[in-house]
Amino acid sequence: xxxxITAGFLAVVLMVCLASMxxxxxxxxxxxxxxxxxxxxGLWYAAFGSAPRSLLFNSMIRINDDDDPSNLPAIVxxxxxxxxxxxAVLLVASFMKI
Numbered sequence: 001x002x003x004x005i006t007a008g009f010l011a012v013v014l015m016v017c018l019a020s021m022x023x024x025x026x027x028x029x030x031x032x033x034x035x036x037x038x039x040x041x042g043l044w045y046a047a048f049g050s051a052p053r054s055l056l057f058n059s060m061i062r063i064n065d066d067d068d069p070s071n072l073p074a075i076v077x078x079x080x081x082x083x084x085x086x087x088a089v090l091l092v093a094s095f096m097k098i
Contacts, residue, residue, distance in 0.1 A: 011042030017035060018032065028095075
């Protein structure tokens, strides 16, 4: 349940970022499309509890289930994810000159 809540929260954060990009007339089409893709995947995971099966089967890499023992533990993943999100926010802020 916590993973679904986290995915939903991150989707809401991406929606706020997208709204900010649109309000500031950000011209990076690929960034906007990737943000929309992240919103869709986050909402999908929050609603159904897993990534879309078509994405899992058609991907070029092997994607494991959430409970697969070969996944990195949360104590490693969450700090890395936090660092990536922080860098992304700083990059967006620097592009928008906030």
